[in-house]
Amino acid sequence: MTWLRNARATWFRGAPATWFRTVPADVHTLVGPYVLDAASKTERRQLEQHLEACASCRDEVAELRDVTAMFPALTGTPPPSALRAAVLEQAATTPQRGSTRRPRTTFPPRLAWVLAAMLLVFVLAAGVMVAVVRTSEPETVDDTAQVLQASDVQSRSVPITGGGTLTVVSSQKELKSLAIVSDVEQAPSGRTYQMWQLGSGARSVATMGDDGSVLVQLQPDTTGIGLTVEPAGGSRQPSSAPVVIAPI
Amino acid sequence: MKASWWSQMGLVDVAVDGASIDELLVRTGRGDRQSFARLYDTVAARVFGMALRVICDHAYAEDVTQDCLVEVWKSAPSFDPDKGSAINWIMTIAHRRAVDRVRSVQAARDRDQRFTLPERDFDTVADAVTDSAERQALRRCLKFLTVLQRQSIMLAYFDGLSYQQVSENVGARLPAVKSRMRDGLMRLRDCLGVGR
Numbered sequence: 001m002t003w004l005r006n007a008r009a010t011w012f013r014g015a016p017a018t019w020f021r022t023v024p025a026d027v028h029t030l031v032g033p034y035v036l037d038a039a040s041k042t043e044r045r046q047l048e049q050h051l052e053a054c055a056s057c058r059d060e061v062a063e064l065r066d067v068t069a070m071f072p073a074l075t076g077t078p079p080p081s082a083l084r085a086a087v088l089e090q091a092a093t094t095p096q097r098g099s100t101r102r103p104r105t106t107f108p109p110r111l112a113w114v115l116a117a118m119l120l121v122f123v124l125a126a127g128v129m130v131a132v133v134r135t136s137e138p139e140t141v142d143d144t145a146q147v148l149q150a151s152d153v154q155s156r157s158v159p160i161t162g163g164g165t166l167t168v169v170s171s172q173k174e175l176k177s178l179a180i181v182s183d184v185e186q187a188p189s190g191r192t193y194q195m196w197q198l199g200s201g202a203r204s205v206a207t208m209g210d211d212g213s214v215l216v217q218l219q220p221d222t223t224g225i226g227l228t229v230e231p232a233g234g235s236r237q238p239s240s241a242p243v244v245i246a247p248i
Numbered sequence: 249m250k251a252s253w254w255s256q257m258g259l260v261d262v263a264v265d266g267a268s269i270d271e272l273l274v275r276t277g278r279g280d281r282q283s284f285a286r287l288y289d290t291v292a293a294r295v296f297g298m299a300l301r302v303i304c305d306h307a308y309a310e311d312v313t314q315d316c317l318v319e320v321w322k323s324a325p326s327f328d329p330d331k332g333s334a335i336n337w338i339m340t341i342a343h344r345r346a347v348d349r350v351r352s353v354q355a356a357r358d359r360d361q362r363f364t365l366p367e368r369d370f371d372t373v374a375d376a377v378t379d380s381a382e383r384q385a386l387r388r389c390l391k392f393l394t395v396l397q398r399q400s401i402m403l404a405y406f407d408g409l410s411y412q413q414v415s416e417n418v419g420a421r422l423p424a425v426k427s428r429m430r431d432g433l434m435r436l437r438d439c440l441g442v443g444r
Contacts, residue, residue, distance in 0.1 A: 032429025033411040037347040038404035062332050064433045066442040069339040071405055073382045077297035079313055084292065087314050088285055091321040096279060098325045158281065 028057065035064040092156070143215055147176045160184055160227065160244040164211075168225050168246040170218070177248060179205070179225050180213040187229060194230040196238060197222045198245065207234040224248055273334035277324035284321055291335070292317065295342045302346040302408045303353075312349050316342040343405070350408040389439035397432030400425050 030047045033039040039047065051058050147153065150171030157167045164184030170177040179195060187193050187209050195205040195214060199221035206214045207230070216225065226242040228235075267275075267283070269290055275283035295316055300309040319341055327337055390398055396418060403414045415425045 029423065029426045029430070032400075032426055032431075032433060033404065035433060036401060036404035036411075036429055037344050038409060038411040038414065038429070040410065062336070063437055063442065064430075065336050065340055066333065067433050067436045067440060068343065068405060069333070069336040070382055070386055070440065070442070072294035072298035072339060072342075074386060075297040075301045075406070076293040077300055078293045079296035079310060083296070083310055083314060084285075084288060087288055087292075087317045088281070090314065090318050091284060092281065094318055094322055096277070096325050097322050159279065 031057070031060060031064070035061060035068055143176065144178055146174055147171045147178050147215070150174050154248075156246050156248075158244050158246040162243060166225070166227060166244045166246050168248060170248050172218075172248075175218045175220070177216040177218055177225060178213060179216055179246075181208060181227065182211050184210055186210045190232050191229050192232050192234060193243075194228050194234045194238070196226050196228065196242075198224045198226055202226070202238050204234060204236070218248070222248060269334040269338075270329045273320075273324055273327050273337070274329060276321065277327050284324075287320070288317060291338055295338070298339070298342060298406075299346040299349075301406050302343075303350050305353075308349060308353065309346075312342070312346050316345050319345075347408040351410075385440055386436075389436050392439055393432050393435060394428070396420060396424070397428045397435070400428045401432050401436075404429060 027046050027050045030039050030043050034044060034047045051061060147169060150173055152173050153169060153171050155167060155169045157165050160166055160181070162185055165182050167180040167182065168177050169180070181193065181195075184193070192207045192209060194207045195216075196202040197205055197216055197218060199219055203219065205216050205225070206212075208214075224245050224247045226238075226245040228238045228240050228242050230239060267286070269287065272283045272287040272290065276287055292313065296309060296313045299312040299316075300306065303309050303312065316338075320338055323341075327334065393401070399418050400411075400414050400420075403409045403417060404411060409417065411425050411429065412422065414429075415422050418425070420428070
């Protein structure tokens with residue numbers, strides 16, 4: 001077998017040292033099981049080490065994975081519809097890796113007080129108009145505080161198409177939401193943003209040229225607050241696709 | 249579009265504007281929740297159906313689907329479309345999670361009965377859910393594999409068996425099973441034309 005050892009020695013000359021150190025001779029035979037997730041965790045790691053040093057092996061794995069990625073077409077089955085809401089809900093409170101975007105958060109009660117204080121400062125300092133939809137109710141900062149201090153307060157922030165954020169702080173118990181539009185582009189000339197509460201239909205809440213906040217008296221069937229761009233003066237019903245919808 | 253959105257009571261719009269799965273995943277990586285919702289609508293049936301087939305348990309399959317899609321959301325910023333397709337990226341996460349889950353609950357379960365059904369018909373559940381052209385191409389190409397190649401691949405992928413378990417099931421030696429998996433997949437790759 002001396003000839004074989006010599007032949008190998010010749011072939012390996014100039015090969016990266018890692019080939020000898022970390023990789024068992026037959027590790028490449030694991031490519032099939034690896035792509036099918038049929039290898040053990042130890043073998044997975046061994047092959048992944050091997051892949052680091054072998055570009056053509058990485059290509060092979062990627063190509064074979066393109067094949068296995070098609071297999072689920074054979075067994076497609078719609079999941080229960082409740083799963084969609086559960087996934088979107090969990091994603092909304094989960095930050096993305098390597099991203100600085102803030103997730104939508106559900107605050108524990110103690111944090112809600114801090115949030116309440118911060119938002120009050122925002123509302124007062126910005127001097128934004130607080131409009132109460134049900135005009136029979138007094139238009140006071142107390143209503144805002146009532147929402148922010150509610151035991152079931154929830155906050156959701158959703159990016160607005162074209163830039164900016166719609167933050168909705170709601171209390172189902174109080175049936176009120178504070179809807180805050182921030183960093184939004186100014187509405188094009190002759191147009192305005194119009195806020196709607198969405199339930200069995202769309203009810204106009206307010207119109208606004210750019211940033212602002214609105215205290216919304218929710219209807220029992222309201223499931224979200226949305227924003228559309230409408231002709232100046234607003235529309236009776238939304239006439240364009242929403243630039244944002246924040247679920248409540 | 250004009251009338252449909254608000255009647256959906258606050259659901260994000262899922263109208264198809266022709267965005268590919270790759271585009272949806274890239275947008276998801278920028279924190280775009282509407283694209284993530286549409287991505288969910290596009291891939292959830294494939295992820296769930298695969299998980300259900302591997303795990304044979306509705307609750308576990310839902311759990312794995314949720315885990316997987318939240319992981320997709322979390323890791324989406326690292327998706328690089330130049331390195332591979334989104335569906336490849338997503339299904340790699342999904343299948344590994346399904347298999348890891350089935351291995352962790354396997355001890356508590358007698359799976360022997362399932363081992364006797366390696367050549368089952370997959371068409372029973374898939375209709376109208378996934379692209380039928382893709383499915384037909386797969387079914388056609390699977391016929392070009394040898395019985396051992398096909399059994400090895402299907403038992404590993406859809407039953408979550410390790411290659412050692414596959415070897416016991418089909419009565420072939422380990423090296424043979426490993427290489428049948430690899431050359432079977434290569435044959436499928438050539439037949440399906442998914443090479444790069």
